[in-house]
Amino acid sequence: MKLSYSSSSSLTIFLVSLFLVADHGGARVTLPANVSFPAVIAFGDSIVDQGANNNLKTLIKANFSPYGKDFVAGKPTGRFSNNKTPADMLVEQLGIKELLPAYLDPSLDDKELLTGVSFASGGAGFDPQTSQLAGVLSFADQLNQFKEYIEKLKGIVGKERTQYILANSLFLLVAGTDDLANTYFDVGIRRLHYNISSYSNLLVSSASKFILDIYKLGARRIGVFNAPPIGCLPSQRTLSGNGHRHMCAKKFNKAAQLYNNKLQTELKRLNSTLIQSRIVNVDIYTPLLSIIENPQQYGLEVVDRGCCGTGTVEVAVLCNKFLPACLDDSKYLFWDSYHPTEKGYNILINQLLGKYINDFF
Ligand SMILES: *[C@@H]1O[C@H](CO)[C@@H](O)[C@H](O)[C@H]1NC(C)=O
Ligand SMILES: *[C@@H]1O[C@H](CO)[C@@H](O)[C@H](O)[C@H]1NC(C)=O
Ligand SMILES: *[C@@H]1O[C@H](CO)[C@@H](O)[C@H](O)[C@H]1NC(C)=O
Numbered sequence: 001m002k003l004s005y006s007s008s009s010s011l012t013i014f015l016v017s018l019f020l021v022a023d024h025g026g027a028r029v030t031l032p033a034n035v036s037f038p039a040v041i042a043f044g045d046s047i048v049d050q051g052a053n054n055n056l057k058t059l060i061k062a063n064f065s066p067y068g069k070d071f072v073a074g075k076p077t078g079r080f081s082n083n084k085t086p087a088d089m090l091v092e093q094l095g096i097k098e099l100l101p102a103y104l105d106p107s108l109d110d111k112e113l114l115t116g117v118s119f120a121s122g123g124a125g126f127d128p129q130t131s132q133l134a135g136v137l138s139f140a141d142q143l144n145q146f147k148e149y150i151e152k153l154k155g156i157v158g159k160e161r162t163q164y165i166l167a168n169s170l171f172l173l174v175a176g177t178d179d180l181a182n183t184y185f186d187v188g189i190r191r192l193h194y195n196i197s198s199y200s201n202l203l204v205s206s207a208s209k210f211i212l213d214i215y216k217l218g219a220r221r222i223g224v225f226n227a228p229p230i231g232c233l234p235s236q237r238t239l240s241g242n243g244h245r246h247m248c249a250k251k252f253n254k255a256a257q258l259y260n261n262k263l264q265t266e267l268k269r270l271n272s273t274l275i276q277s278r279i280v281n282v283d284i285y286t287p288l289l290s291i292i293e294n295p296q297q298y299g300l301e302v303v304d305r306g307c308c309g310t311g312t313v314e315v316a317v318l319c320n321k322f323l324p325a326c327l328d329d330s331k332y333l334f335w336d337s338y339h340p341t342e343k344g345y346n347i348l349i350n351q352l353l354g355k356y357i358n359d360f361f
Pocket of ligand 3: 272278280
């Protein structure tokens with residue numbers, strides 16, 4: 001922007017635009033004039049956990065170094081990355097605010113509540129067993145907190161405006177990875193009674209029920225992330241134990257694809273049956289695999305291990321300040337053995353916004 005102070009009117013224009021930029025956080029996606037998202041409301045797992053787990057009795061935490069290494073003042077906040085999460089990036093890109101706070105953040109004021117929060121809890125899954133194994137907030141817990149949140153909104157702006165906020169905000173559901181990777185494959189408790197097809201059915205029907213629950217409470221614009229290529233996560237490359245780190249574990253990726261196909265079918269059905277809804281299947285599988293297969297194209301160098309420690313197993317409490325970290329995390333897709341770096345999230349979110357934002361209105 002070229003600034004000129006030669007007349008008071010241009011100074012006024014400058015100050016007004018500065019105010020607008022500051023007030024709206026500098027929206028980067030262009031939306032039609034009559035479209036806006038008053039808030040972003042997130043549910044799910046560690047990808048959009050903004051600190052919910054900080055005060056829970058669980059090992060699935062990230063409120064210590066080196067998490068948050070590149071965050072404001074290098075502060076670990078409970079976000080499972082070196083910096084912002086996709087939820088932060090979304091509110092920033094939509095011009096709503098700079099960071100999406102956790103609903104459980106004790107310092108929330110009214111303005112924060114009105115512009116959105118995250119109920120997500122690292123380690124959670126659509127399968128209630130997944131959240132229970134991790135000792136974290138299940139989707140049922142998150143739904144209860146959401147109901148409490150709606151009552152708070154009504155107290156602040158009244159019933160009508162609350163309904164408007166719910167109907168127009170962007171709801172984000174991010175889960176399924178912990179169910180497939182942890183509960184089904186690594187721990188294996190569900191393998192006693194399910195195969196991957198019937199387990200996927202369980203996950204999809206649980207996701208579907210949750211979507212219906214928030215729809216009944218007023219949500220209309222709902223984006224649901226599908227599962228990433230879990231066989232390419234550094235942790236799963238290690239666990240597959242085939243000795244070829246450079247190869248993604250096919251078995252896990254096939255499971256994710258099977259689940260994703262079922263999810264897509266169900267989301268399409270919901271989108272066409274729930275009146276006035278925009279229920280969008282957000283495919284992260286394809287773009288992530290593309291990044292993993294062509295890292296140089298995205299300015300990345302390392303995609304088969306995380307930045308923290310050896311990068312092959314460390315995650316949550318196992319990724320801590322006693323371990324060395326990589327020198328330049330902007331060359332890595334993964335921060336720990338499970339979660340992308342800010343750089344990785346940025347590449348992904350920019351692609352997704354361009355591809356899907358118009359599907360929400
Ligand atoms: C927004 O504007 C477009 C074009 O003028 C119109 O077709 C659409 O119905 C409007 N949407 C809303 C929600 O008012
Ligand atoms: C998976 O389990 C279901 C029922 O539990 C069964 O009908 C189906 O044939 C099984 N699929 C495979 C591939 O084994
Ligand atoms: C969802 O349904 C609406 C009509 O209700 C349709 O315009 C839109 O294309 C559908 N979106 C998807 C992603 O299927």
